[in-house]
Amino acid sequence: MAELLDPQTVEKELSDLAGWAREGDTLTRTWQLKGFSGALQVANVVGYVANRLNHHPDIAIHDYNRVTVTTTTHDSGGLTANDVRLASAVNAALTVAE
Ligand SMILES: C[C@H](O)[C@H](O)[C@H]1CNC2=NC(N)=NC(=O)C2=N1
Secondary structure, three states, X not given: OOOOOOHHHHHHHHOOOOOOEEEOOEEEEEEEOOOHHHHHHHHHHHHHXXXXXXXXXXXXXXXXXXXXXXXXXXXXXXXXXXXXXXHHHHHHHHHHHO
């Protein structure tokens, strides 16, 4: 089971995770796209990355053109390196997709 990250470590990791923020025991980021199709595309990229990493966030498509991704490590009951890895990989994948 992945070890929980202390708050200082989370803040340090967030400095390298553009667009992400801590909310309680989660990391979260919202993208606003041109429309629903763009939001669907982003959700699919996130889903692909999540399956490759075997670490699955909540993915919400809302307000027709927004996607909010929220990750926490259920097995550990909070934030772990797995969440940081997912956020970093999602940022990398979406940079390519932009
Ligand atoms: C056995 C367990 O389901 C797997 O290790 C993975 C699957 N995806 C997961 N995703 C998330 N967000 N947290 C987990 O603890 C987790 N565990």
